[in-house]
Amino acid sequence: MxxxxxxxxxxxxxxxxxxxxxxxxxxxxxxxxxxxxxxxxPPLGEKMRILGWLGTDAGKFRGFDGQVHDAASSMGDAAKRGDGQAVIAAFSKTQQSCLACHQSFRQSFMKQFYESR
Ligand code: HEC
Known part of the structure; x- marks a missing residue:
């Protein structure tokens, strides 16, 4: 994928x-x-496949992606200000959002798209 x-x-x-x-x-x-x-x-075709598989969980999946977007954006803003503490806080928030999506979806994703071919 x-x-x-x-x-x-x-x-x-x-x-x-x-x-x-x-x-x-x-x-x-x-x-x-x-x-x-x-x-x-991913290319549109793959996106559609993933969204089709997610079904009603699509909003949750997109929500985690949105969290990564927001946290990484504020990390960039903090870096522009040279505010190290805020960079680290936003970095941590970013990493937490990666983890949250992985914990919810990674295993079932791999099962769906790599094991069931
Ligand atoms: C919206 C859900 C989601 C978010 C948010 C997310 N991931 Fe993932 N990530 C996945 C899924 C699903 C896989 C499994 C994909 C695969 O194996 O093809 C994965 C796999 C990975 C892998 C393993 C790739 C491999 O070679 O097996 C890495 C590294 C990774 N993510 C890093 C990150 C980082 C860093 C972030 C945050 C900045 C992040 N991810 C945010 C869904 C997400």
């Missing part, structure tokens, strides 16, 4: 943010944050 490469990129960008925070490189955090907030999406 194309979603996996989207996720791998998100994982790499989040790791890069961790490194930048450790060095207080707020300009770099400000560059990386929008890549996380406005990450790529």
């Amino acid at each position: 194309a979603l996996r490469s989207v996720m791998e990129k998100l994982g790499r960008d989040m790791q890069a943010v961790t490194g930048a925070i450790s060095k207080e490189e707020w300009t770099l955090v400000a560059e990386l944050a929008p890549r996380i907030a406005k990450h790529a999406e």
Whole structure:
């Protein structure tokens, strides 16, 4: 699934943010944050497949994606202000949103799209 490469990129960008925070490189955090907030999406066909599978849970799934978007955006804003504490708080919120979606959907997603072929 194309979603996996989207996720791998998100994982790499989040790791890069961790490194930048450790060095207080707020300009770099400000560059990386929008890549996380406005990450790529799978092609339309795959999106439709995923939404079809989600059914009534689609809103919940999209909600987690929205949380990532909002948290990563405020991380970028905080980085532009050079406000390290706020960057870290927003980073934590971002990571919590990744985790929340993974805990709700990752296992069943993998079962649906990788094991049942
Ligand atoms: C809306 C739901 C959702 C959100 C939000 C989300 N993920 Fe995921 N993520 C998934 C699903 C579903 C998979 C399984 C995809 C697959 O294996 O094809 C996954 C898998 C992954 C993987 C494993 C990829 C692999 O190679 O097996 C990584 C890394 C990852 N996500 C990182 C992140 C990060 C970092 C964030 C937050 C910035 C995030 N994800 C937010 C749904 C989400």
